[in-house]
Amino acid sequence: MALHIREFREADRATLIALWETCGLTRPWNDPDADIDRIQVSRDATILFGTVDDAVVASVMVGHDGHRGWIYYLAVTLDRQARGHGREMMAEAELWLTARGAPKVQLMVRQENEDAADFYSALGYERQDVTVLGKWLTPSTEADGGFEMPRVHDPSGRQASGKHAARPRPASPRSARRPGRDGA
Numbered sequence: 592m593a594l595h596i597r598e599f600r601e602a603d604r605a606t607l608i609a610l611w612e613t614c615g616l617t618r619p620w621n622d623p624d625a626d627i628d629r630i631q632v633s634r635d636a637t638i639l640f641g642t643v644d645d646a647v648v649a650s651v652m653v654g655h656d657g658h659r660g661w662i663y664y665l666a667v668t669l670d671r672q673a674r675g676h677g678r679e680m681m682a683e684a685e686l687w688l689t690a691r692g693a694p695k696v697q698l699m700v701r702q703e704n705e706d707a708a709d710f711y712s713a714l715g716y717e718r719q720d721v722t723v724l725g726k727w728l729t730p731s732t733e734a735d736g737g738f739e740m741p742r743v744h745d746p747s748g749r750q751a752s753g754k755h756a757a758r759p760r761p762a763s764p765r766s767a768r769r770p771g772r773d774g775a
């Protein structure tokens with residue numbers, strides 16, 4: 592059965608969020624409804640939806656920030672994995688970016704998600720020698736676990752040195768009280 596790929600429609604919202612939850616892509620600090628709302632009002636991003644016989648089987652969020660293309664929320668339902676749907680969704684997202692002039696596509700993979708890293712590697716994606724830094728621009732709420740600098744990983748394994756080297760610091764009263772929004 593062939594995969595049909597189309598853009599997200601409002602009627603897909605609950606199904607899409609359920610797919611992200613089933614595939615372990617949601618985090619307390621990322622409200623999926625808000626993530627969808629932001630895409631809906633953007634001209635530079637979209638959510639592609641994969642269906643087989645009208646049943647939802649896959650999703651990918653893709654956007655162009657004016658310099659690079661970015662991919663988020665790639666998911667294939669458990670019962671439809673390992674049939675090439677992930678590859679097809681990525682190919683469609685890459686076409687979407689190419690049509691908008693993006694010269695390069697990038698994505699972030701959680702360190703513990705080795706299967707996803709191997710999948711992207713099979714598609715020709717290469718580890719980049721960069722450190723991802725993040726800073727929240729919105730106030731925290733108790734619901735998202737509080738406000739704390741995201742933990743980042745340097746794939747090169749290099750440590751900062753000199754006067755800018757990281758020094759151990761006592762936990763602040765705030766970070767001691769609440770777990771952090773420690774991811775992308």
Ligand SMILES: CC(C)(COP(=O)(O)OP(=O)(O)OC[C@H]1O[C@@H](n2cnc3c(N)ncnc32)[C@H](O)[C@@H]1OP(=O)(O)O)[C@@H](O)C(=O)NCCC(=O)NCCS
Nearest residue numbers: 614665666667672673674675676677678706707709710713
């Ligand atoms: C990652 C995911 C999207 C892959 O989708 P999929 O439909 O199962 O993958 P495909 O069948 O299209 O696989 C494409 C290629 O990747 C390879 N691949 C997939 N998973 C792999 C793994 N764990 N290790 C090595 N290769 C892998 C396949 O062998 C295939 O190679 P081929 O085309 O040369 O035969 C799917 O497993 C998923 O939804 N995972 C949970 C959500 C997730 O982690 N998303 C990524 C967030 S960063």
